[in-house]
Amino acid sequence: MSTVASQVEVPAGVSLPIYMDNHATSPLDPRVLEAMMPYFTTKFGNAASRNHSFGWEAEQAVEKAREQIAKLIGATAKEIIFTSGATESNNLAIKGIAEMYRERGNHIITQVTEHKAVLDTCKRLEKYGYRVTYLPVKADGLIDLEDLKRAMDDKTILVTIMAANNEIGVLQPVREIGKLCHEKGVIFHTDAVQAVGKVPVNVIADNIDVLSLSGHKIYGPKGVGALYVRRRNPRVQIAAQIDGGGHERGMRSGTLNVPGIVGLGKACEIAYEEMDNEAAYLRGLRDRLKNKLESELDYVHVNGSMEHRLPGNLNMSFVYVEGESLLMGINDVAVSSGSACTSATLEPSYVLKALGLGDDVAHSSIRFGLGRFNTQAEVDYVAAKVIDIVKKLRELSPLYEMVKEGIDLTKIQWAAH
Amino acid sequence: MAYSDRVIDHYNNPRNVGTLDKSSTEVGTGLVGAPECGDVMRLQIRVNPETQVIEEAKFKTFGCGSAIASSSLATEWIKGRKVEDALAIKNTDIVKELSLPPVKIHCSVLAEDAIRAAIGDWKKKNGVAETVESTAAAQ
Numbered sequence: 001m002s003t004v005a006s007q008v009e010v011p012a013g014v015s016l017p018i019y020m021d022n023h024a025t026s027p028l029d030p031r032v033l034e035a036m037m038p039y040f041t042t043k044f045g046n047a048a049s050r051n052h053s054f055g056w057e058a059e060q061a062v063e064k065a066r067e068q069i070a071k072l073i074g075a076t077a078k079e080i081i082f083t084s085g086a087t088e089s090n091n092l093a094i095k096g097i098a099e100m101y102r103e104r105g106n107h108i109i110t111q112v113t114e115h116k117a118v119l120d121t122c123k124r125l126e127k128y129g130y131r132v133t134y135l136p137v138k139a140d141g142l143i144d145l146e147d148l149k150r151a152m153d154d155k156t157i158l159v160t161i162m163a164a165n166n167e168i169g170v171l172q173p174v175r176e177i178g179k180l181c182h183e184k185g186v187i188f189h190t191d192a193v194q195a196v197g198k199v200p201v202n203v204i205a206d207n208i209d210v211l212s213l214s215g216h217k218i219y220g221p222k223g224v225g226a227l228y229v230r231r232r233n234p235r236v237q238i239a240a241q242i243d244g245g246g247h248e249r250g251m252r253s254g255t256l257n258v259p260g261i262v263g264l265g266k267a268c269e270i271a272y273e274e275m276d277n278e279a280a281y282l283r284g285l286r287d288r289l290k291n292k293l294e295s296e297l298d299y300v301h302v303n304g305s306m307e308h309r310l311p312g313n314l315n316m317s318f319v320y321v322e323g324e325s326l327l328m329g330i331n332d333v334a335v336s337s338g339s340a341c342t343s344a345t346l347e348p349s350y351v352l353k354a355l356g357l358g359d360d361v362a363h364s365s366i367r368f369g370l371g372r373f374n375t376q377a378e379v380d381y382v383a384a385k386v387i388d389i390v391k392k393l394r395e396l397s398p399l400y401e402m403v404k405e406g407i408d409l410t411k412i413q414w415a416a417h
Numbered sequence: 418m419a420y421s422d423r424v425i426d427h428y429n430n431p432r433n434v435g436t437l438d439k440s441s442t443e444v445g446t447g448l449v450g451a452p453e454c455g456d457v458m459r460l461q462i463r464v465n466p467e468t469q470v471i472e473e474a475k476f477k478t479f480g481c482g483s484a485i486a487s488s489s490l491a492t493e494w495i496k497g498r499k500v501e502d503a504l505a506i507k508n509t510d511i512v513k514e515l516s517l518p519p520v521k522i523h524c525s526v527l528a529e530d531a532i533r534a535a536i537g538d539w540k541k542k543n544g545v546a547e548t549v550e551s552t553a554a555a556q
Binding site: 003004005320321322324325328329339348358359360363395396397398399400401409412414415 | 420425428429430431434436448449450451452453454455456457458459477478479480481482484485
């Protein structure tokens with residue numbers, strides 16, 4: 001009798017389940033937690049309390065965090081605005097700029113593989129009379145700079161293009177995009193949630209005007225993020241989207257999440273110090289995983305550019321195996337799939353479809369998100385397990401059998417349902 | 418994604434995986450679904466020409482765990498039944514047996530379609546008239 005249940009041995013030092021979904025969120029670094037703890041207990045003051053030591057203490061902690069964040073991205077502390085996370089940062093940036101520069105123009109340029117926090121925000125602005133151009137991406141996931149040039153017109157006020165993609169880890173040519181924007185006097189916002197702390201990002205060198213980042217993707221806490229807003233060359237203005245109290249230079253009212261902000265600052269400080277070594281380490285693990293999978297399995301392919309990619313990202317399609325069934329077989333490993341069955345909308349990943357992949361290949365994709373706390377032993381176990389389950393599921397796959405017999409699947413009249 | 422124990426059992430130990438000789442007159446093959454939709458089922462039956470009993474049933478499925486479980490269960494249920502009795506299996510029976518959630522009902526529909534397609538193929542090969550009511554009412 002055939003069986004799909006895996007008998008892959010768990011190596012010493014590996015405890016299950018293994019977390020390998022660091023693009024979704026990352027575990028809190030214990031050093032970050034340690035820095036945060038006092039701000040939950042004894043140092044509980046409101047950073048806006050100007051007339052007693054509790055407030056001063058909190059404010060001091062917040063200002064230190066601002067410095068830590070600014071240092072990581074090459075900004076100055078005054079250019080950092082705290083938010084509840086990257087979704088809010090993206091909303092504030094895009095809506096705030098659209099509102100502030102409405103008289104100058106109503107055209108916004110973005111691209112199709114952005115996170116929904118950007119795409120849905122742009123869609124809402126379309127309802128309010130803004131014009132949005134969604135640039136396509138090439139098969140490797142990168143935009144074509146010529147497309148961007150052509151899309152710009154005298155009504156363009158904002159270009160918003162992510163630094164690194166959350167599914168395929170592809171790095172957009174941010175520096176060149178920023179340069180083009182500056183030549184045309186257009187503001188450049190980048191959702192750098194996946195890039196900051198993983199690859200070098202410098203707002204000056206990379207010509208970035210506004211940048212979104214988040215705590216929980218860089219081993220910091222959830223519920224805290226930041227928006228970098230350039231103050232010079234050019235000075236960018238943003239209309240507040242949350243009113244009440246005028247915190248954060250009037251751009252974002254609301255009592256500051258002091259423990260969260262301290263955690264975000266500490267996470268940025270650690271990233272600043274350890275990013276280079278960590279990137280090399282993760283690239284090594286990622287390539288090891290990729291090589292193992294490619295050497296043992298046929299009909300696998302990497303989605304998106306390997307050259308312009310986050311070190312910890314591997315997005316692979318195991319063709320003729322459906323993603324959710326693969327996840328079910330490797331249920332002691334936390335990864336994600338682009339399969340429709342794993343999404344709320346029952347549609348396969350729009351990012352993978354934008355690369356020109358067929359739905360069938362998108363259904364077969366797995367995203368491995370390696371992070372700071374993954375080990376080589378874990379990678380070896382995950383590789384062995386995936387190989388084992390893919391082979392077993394392919395024994396169950398009519399498509400794999402047909403392809404092996406030389407049948408061209410595209411010539412079959414499938415009854416879509 | 419919480420799967421029922423029955424789905425997990427069929428996924429871990431799928432029954433009747435395999436391939437029958439589709440050129441044989443005793444064999445009926447049903448291939449349903451589409452790769453773009455994320456599930457394709459192939460269900461095959463070998464029918465005893467004397468007794469009309471399905472003596473062997475095999476499947477292969479590309480799809481999620483529920484699709485694999487639905488087709489595995491379908492082969493288990495039709496094996497040993499007469500052709501006409503196998504047609505009595507409804508997708509709702511599969512939903513009940515596997516405790517499929519609403520988003521997975523299409524897996525059971527596909528399994529019912531696969532049974533009908535395999536039997537239809539066998540009937541065509543053997544010149545048996547198609548029963549009129551057998552066009553599967555989805556869901």
